Amino acid sequence: MGLREVKRERTRRLIADKAFELFSDHGFGRTTVEQIAAAAEVGPSTLYRYFPTKETLVLEFVDECLAEAVSWFHQQPAMDLRDGLRAVVERVLEQLETNPERVRAVFELAEQTGSVSAHLNDLIWRFRIDLADELVRRLRAEDPRRAEFVAALSAGIAMNIIETVVRVWVDAPDAVQAKTLARQAMRLLRTGGIPLPSPPDTAVL
Amino acid sequence: MGLREVKRERTRRLIADKAFELFSDHGFGRTTVEQIAAAAEVGPSTLYRYFPTKETLVLEFVDECLAEAVSWFHQQPAMDLRDGLRAVVERVLEQLETNPERVRAVFELAEQTGSVSAHLNDLIWRFRIDLADELVRRLRAEDPRRAEFVAALSAGIAMNIIETVVRVWVDAPDAVQAKTLARQAMRLLRTGGIPLPSPPDTAVL
DNA sequence: AGAAATTTGGTAGTGACTACCATATGACTG
DNA sequence: CAGTCATATGGTAGTCACTACCAAATTTCT
Numbered sequence: 117m118g119l120r121e122v123k124r125e126r127t128r129r130l131i132a133d134k135a136f137e138l139f140s141d142h143g144f145g146r147t148t149v150e151q152i153a154a155a156a157e158v159g160p161s162t163l164y165r166y167f168p169t170k171e172t173l174v175l176e177f178v179d180e181c182l183a184e185a186v187s188w189f190h191q192q193p194a195m196d197l198r199d200g201l202r203a204v205v206e207r208v209l210e211q212l213e214t215n216p217e218r219v220r221a222v223f224e225l226a227e228q229t230g231s232v233s234a235h236l237n238d239l240i241w242r243f244r245i246d247l248a249d250e251l252v253r254r255l256r257a258e259d260p261r262r263a264e265f266v267a268a269l270s271a272g273i274a275m276n277i278i279e280t281v282v283r284v285w286v287d288a289p290d291a292v293q294a295k296t297l298a299r300q301a302m303r304l305l306r307t308g309g310i311p312l313p314s315p316p317d318t319a320v321l
Numbered sequence: 322m323g324l325r326e327v328k329r330e331r332t333r334r335l336i337a338d339k340a341f342e343l344f345s346d347h348g349f350g351r352t353t354v355e356q357i358a359a360a361a362e363v364g365p366s367t368l369y370r371y372f373p374t375k376e377t378l379v380l381e382f383v384d385e386c387l388a389e390a391v392s393w394f395h396q397q398p399a400m401d402l403r404d405g406l407r408a409v410v411e412r413v414l415e416q417l418e419t420n421p422e423r424v425r426a427v428f429e430l431a432e433q434t435g436s437v438s439a440h441l442n443d444l445i446w447r448f449r450i451d452l453a454d455e456l457v458r459r460l461r462a463e464d465p466r467r468a469e470f471v472a473a474l475s476a477g478i479a480m481n482i483i484e485t486v487v488r489v490w491v492d493a494p495d496a497v498q499a500k501t502l503a504r505q506a507m508r509l510l511r512t513g514g515i516p517l518p519s520p521p522d523t524a525v526l
Numbered sequence: 527a528g529a530a531a532t533t534t535g536g537t538a539g540t541g542a543c544t545a546c547c548a549t550a551t552g553a554c555t556g
Numbered sequence: 557c558a559g560t561c562a563t564a565t566g567g568t569a570g571t572c573a574c575t576a577c578c579a580a581a582t583t584t585c586t
Contacts (some may be wrong), residue, residue, distance in 0.1 A: 126539080161536070202521070234439035234443035238430075265506070276474060287410075297470075303520050305474070306520070312507070313507050354539065354542065354543085363565080
């Protein structure tokens with residue numbers, strides 16, 4: 117890695133950090149990109165080269181956490197699906213717990229600002245798609261359509277656990293472990309503790 | 322309902338329809354709100370009074386479908402949870418099937434434009450929250466925290482089914498019934514056809 | 527050292543969105 | 557029915573996110 121890339125990483129981080137500081141202090145809406153650029157001592161053009169929208173500035177960290185987990189999963193092609201899914205869920209939560217204040221702040225900003233909430237949900241959705249793609253590759257079913265269907269549902273549930281746990285964990289003032297919550301969710305799912313929509317002919321099964 | 326509200330509904334619809342037409346013809350990014358306002362023969366100010374952002378113009382219909390289903394569910398406080406969830410899922414799908422081209426177009430626009438995708442996912446998320454709130458009210462558990470947790474997971478799964486089914490259904494050129502897909506999903510969930518993340522001590526259970 | 531590739535900062539512009547005000551229009555009262 | 561009240565409308569001026577483009581600076585390679 118040459119000096120060029122090092123510097124690029126540095127400025128990228130610097131911009132994101134300064135942006136975060138300003139957002140936390142004055143709110144998302146009350147901070148202009150010019151202010152952020154000035155704080156990071158770069159021109160606005162440069163800022164836009166690193167971050168295509170103002171919202172991506174906020175979501176940088178969460179995005180990295182999710183991306184890391186998928187890419188890890190990608191490198192474990194032989195792993196059992198159910199164990200793999202658990203591992204992905206826990207891995208994401210561990211990554212997020214690396215920097216709890218930041219995660220909390222992200223969700224706070226999302227609550228206050230519509231477009232941040234929107235982009236956060238979009239991010240989560242994209243991650244779900246990536247995860248589903250990974251699952252399809254492993255399902256190796258007769259029917260590819262069915263495999264996609266199953267994978268989408270499976271990835272959706274995994275994501276659902278992550279999201280629910282994080283949202284509970286973010287609101288919790290007490291130091292409850294995210295991983296513990298996640299395992300509770302998994303157990304509840306397995307033991308029928310979660311009301312699921314039932315097909316009308318359930319009795320027959 | 323006086324003349325005033327009638328007129329308001331009319332202009333609202335008119336604006337949304339004209340917007341949709343323009344978006345479909347020229348794309349979301351290539352259509353300005355001024356053009357939409359002109360097409361609907363109102364001033365831009367008026368347009369903004371009805372629709373706070375350009376994206377809400379696109380999502381009008383989907384929003385209504387989802388809102389209708391929650392409000393219906395709200396009026397069935399005695400219904401069994403599992404049946405209620407199935408009914409909500411099916412109700413949303415029925416509403417969407419009312420206007421398939423529109424739904425297809427919405428998802429197409431979401432694919433092409435980041436901010437539309439983001440706001441669509443946000444809409445879905447808000448619906449999930451509303452549904453979860455409704456579930457909490459019915460769970461009447463000892464522990465309210467636990468109830469919220471369970472409700473969030475439950476609502477998330479219901480939404481997940483809707484979303485997955487719609488996305489498959491939108492891509493399907495053949496006339497697959499959305500409701501049929503949904504019931505398949507429910508049955509798969511119930512029979513263990515969907516790989517779920519497993520807690521490490523699964524064997525014990 | 528000098529050429530090539532890339533990163534940077536600045537300028538000019540578009541368009542979404544807000545705040546505000548004057549005007550017009552449906553609604554209600556004597 | 558006239559007058560007044562509440563609300564809906566359209567226009568103006570301005571802010572700010574974001575794009576396209578160009579010239580200068582900086583890193584890399586020979």
